[in-house]
Amino acid sequence: MGKLAIETRGLKKSFGKTHAVAGVDLAVSAGGVYGVLGPNGAGKTTTIRMLATLLRPDAGEAQVLGYDVVRDARSVRTRVSLTGQFASVDEDLTGVENLLLLARLLGYSRPRGRRRAADLLDAFGLANAADRQVKKYSGGMRRRIDIAASLVVPSELIFLDEPTTGLDPRSRNQVWEIVRGLVAEGTTVLLTTQYLDEADQLADRIAVIDHGKVIAEGSSGQLKASFGAGSLHVRLRAPEQRAEAERVLAGVLEVQVEPSTDPVALSARISDPERVARALAELSRGGIDVTEFALGQPSLDEVFLALTGHPSEETPKEDAA
Amino acid sequence: MNATSAEQASPPVTEDALRGVLLAGERPPRPGPVSTSLTFGWRALLKIKHVPEQLVDVTMFPIMFTLMFAYLFGGALAGSTQEYLQFLLPGILVQANVMITMNTGITLNTDIQKGVFDRFRSLPVWRPSPLVGALLGDLVRYSIGSAIVIMLGLVLGFRPEGGAVGVVLSVALLLVFSFCLSWLWTMLSLILRTPNSVAGVSMMVMFPLTFVSNIFVDPKTMPGWLQAVIEVNPITHLATVVRGLMHGSVPAGEIGWVLVSSVLLVAVFGPITMVLYRNKK
Ligand SMILES: Nc1ncnc2c1ncn2[C@@H]1O[C@H](COP(=O)(O)OP(=O)(O)O)[C@@H](O)[C@H]1O
Numbered sequence: 001m002g003k004l005a006i007e008t009r010g011l012k013k014s015f016g017k018t019h020a021v022a023g024v025d026l027a028v029s030a031g032g033v034y035g036v037l038g039p040n041g042a043g044k045t046t047t048i049r050m051l052a053t054l055l056r057p058d059a060g061e062a063q064v065l066g067y068d069v070v071r072d073a074r075s076v077r078t079r080v081s082l083t084g085q086f087a088s089v090d091e092d093l094t095g096v097e098n099l100l101l102l103a104r105l106l107g108y109s110r111p112r113g114r115r116r117a118a119d120l121l122d123a124f125g126l127a128n129a130a131d132r133q134v135k136k137y138s139g140g141m142r143r144r145i146d147i148a149a150s151l152v153v154p155s156e157l158i159f160l161d162e163p164t165t166g167l168d169p170r171s172r173n174q175v176w177e178i179v180r181g182l183v184a185e186g187t188t189v190l191l192t193t194q195y196l197d198e199a200d201q202l203a204d205r206i207a208v209i210d211h212g213k214v215i216a217e218g219s220s221g222q223l224k225a226s227f228g229a230g231s232l233h234v235r236l237r238a239p240e241q242r243a244e245a246e247r248v249l250a251g252v253l254e255v256q257v258e259p260s261t262d263p264v265a266l267s268a269r270i271s272d273p274e275r276v277a278r279a280l281a282e283l284s285r286g287g288i289d290v291t292e293f294a295l296g297q298p299s300l301d302e303v304f305l306a307l308t309g310h311p312s313e314e315t316p317k318e319d320a321a
Numbered sequence: 322m323n324a325t326s327a328e329q330a331s332p333p334v335t336e337d338a339l340r341g342v343l344l345a346g347e348r349p350p351r352p353g354p355v356s357t358s359l360t361f362g363w364r365a366l367l368k369i370k371h372v373p374e375q376l377v378d379v380t381m382f383p384i385m386f387t388l389m390f391a392y393l394f395g396g397a398l399a400g401s402t403q404e405y406l407q408f409l410l411p412g413i414l415v416q417a418n419v420m421i422t423m424n425t426g427i428t429l430n431t432d433i434q435k436g437v438f439d440r441f442r443s444l445p446v447w448r449p450s451p452l453v454g455a456l457l458g459d460l461v462r463y464s465i466g467s468a469i470v471i472m473l474g475l476v477l478g479f480r481p482e483g484g485a486v487g488v489v490l491s492v493a494l495l496l497v498f499s500f501c502l503s504w505l506w507t508m509l510s511l512i513l514r515t516p517n518s519v520a521g522v523s524m525m526v527m528f529p530l531t532f533v534s535n536i537f538v539d540p541k542t543m544p545g546w547l548q549a550v551i552e553v554n555p556i557t558h559l560a561t562v563v564r565g566l567m568h569g570s571v572p573a574g575e576i577g578w579v580l581v582s583s584v585l586l587v588a589v590f591g592p593i594t595m596v597l598y599r600n601k602k
């Protein structure tokens with residue numbers, strides 16, 4: 001176990017009657033990507049804003065890189081950088097002006113700042129758009145300049161609030177590559193996302209949050225394992241045999257079997273993998289044709305459903321925060 | 322459109338390029354408050370360059386008011402347009418500047434709504450510098466507005482007896498006062514939720530402040546209670562000073578009054594603004 005980059009205890013923040021963050025405990029070790037996964041309105045942005053010293057917690061404590069976010073806010077601010085969920089650069093200015101602005105604020109001289117801005121734009125594939133106003137950038141370019149703006153000076157810890165929400169798959173992959181590159185250089189990244197596969201792909205550890213509370217925490221594998229050994233997915237040749245197959249599987253596996261939206265598919269969470277072979281044998285003995293079967297760890301989707309009792313929202317709504 | 326073509330033309334982010342740029346990063350010594358405020362002032366100027374439409378209020382408004390008051394009321398109030406202009410122009414200059422300060426709050430509110438302020442607030446810089454910088458940028462707007470009013474006045478027949486020195490001194494004092502008054506609007510912009518409500522409330526403050534003063538007419542003919550109100554309005558003292566300096570007298574006592582009220586405005590609204598800014602949700 002390395003030292004902790006972030007540690008919070010009972011962190012709380014309310015807006016009027018909304019308990020945006022209702023007691024969050026996190027322990028994020030230095031290095032790697034920590035994913036905070038939750039649907040819209042779960043409290044991800046509010047948590048990040050408290051950790052980045054933008055919001056004062058109502059209750060609880062948070063240490064970032066060993067410094068208290070309230071008492072030592074200044075020390076925290078010199079060591080972290082934030083890429084907010086919404087406009088995190090000035091849309092009226094050009095790409096190069098935005099980076100030069102930040103470079104100057106962070107102490108670069110004008111000529112060195114210019115060079116730094118040009119290098120960053122080059123590295124992020126934005127050299128051609130350097131002199132264009134950011135409001136004319138495409139979504140993927142926007143996100144890259146947002147992240148580049150966080151890298152003007154090196155930071156030990158970077159907060160990325162929903163860096164890929166609304167991006168096309170290609171731009172999303174580019175952001176993932178950037179995040180992996182950051183981690184390879186030793187930066188700790190705390191990233192929020194509404195996408196289960198994103199957390200699964202990028203994060204070493206994941207906290208699932210819902211209604212302002214951490215409802216599960218662990219590596220992707222641990223989260224899946226804590227939820228059962230996995231699930232069995234079966235496809236049949238004939239849809240009319242599905243009811244019979246469901247009965248047979250339920251009998252052998254002793255769990256609930258869920259028909260899927262596909263009329264020939266079934267899946268079941270299993271507690272004991274050894275029963276799977278018996279179940280399949282039982283199906284063939286009953287004359288039920290199985291065209292395909294797969295034994296897999298549950299998807300994070302299933303984990304989320306099981307943890308929260310409601311499916312995660314795959315299509316994010318725009319929210320006000 | 323052209324965004325897409327640029328995206329296709331630009332090379333993808335490569336691991337090597339990224340590593341290079343990360344390793345090349347340095348942490349220069351932290352700049353002081355003056356430097357960061359000036360940098361934010363530079364940002365305000367860039368915004369004027371990219372969005373020149375925002376200068377409409379500092380150009381159209383002073384021209385409209387000068388023409389309207391000089392020709393509509395000049396004859397009735399002072400016997401002739403020419404004569405009234407000598408009295409009115411310094412007043413219009415004050416009114417134009419005070420009106421232009423309102424825009425500060427509206428711009429700031431829009432800015433904060435957008436989210437880029439989150440980044441500014443998360444930087445290790447002197448905390449008031451984004452606000453001070455915005456106000457420094459506004460000084461350019463006040464100067465443009467003042468130049469327009471004075472030039473138009475000169476064309477129409479305004480003849481300042483105090484000469485260039487008097488005019489420059491009075492504009493300098495106006496800039497100081499406007500900078501200080503702006504903290505009232507920064508405070509409002511942090512309290513109110515939308516740019517529209519900031520504009521509405523600002524108007525409600527602004528109209529009594531500028532009209533219940535000696536900007537347009539000498540208050541001698543007004544009822545006593547109204548004269549008392551006008552007497553405590555800082556705008557009255559400012560107008561008296563600007564009028565005096567432009568016509569060649571140096572009303573030292575009144576200048577003191579203006580400087581004291583400027584300091585008071587910052588002393589009261591500055592700290593309130595900063596507390597609101599620090600605790601902004
Ligand atoms: N500034 C604010 N004022 C009032 N309510 C807010 C504010 N910020 C967030 N909220 C509310 O707090 C809850 C959590 O929001 P947020 O942290 O933005 O969630 P997420 O980032 O996970 O989508 C939501 O119900 C949201 O409407």
Ligand SMILES: [Mg+2]
Pocket residue numbers: 041044045046085161162321
């Ligand atoms: Mg959010």
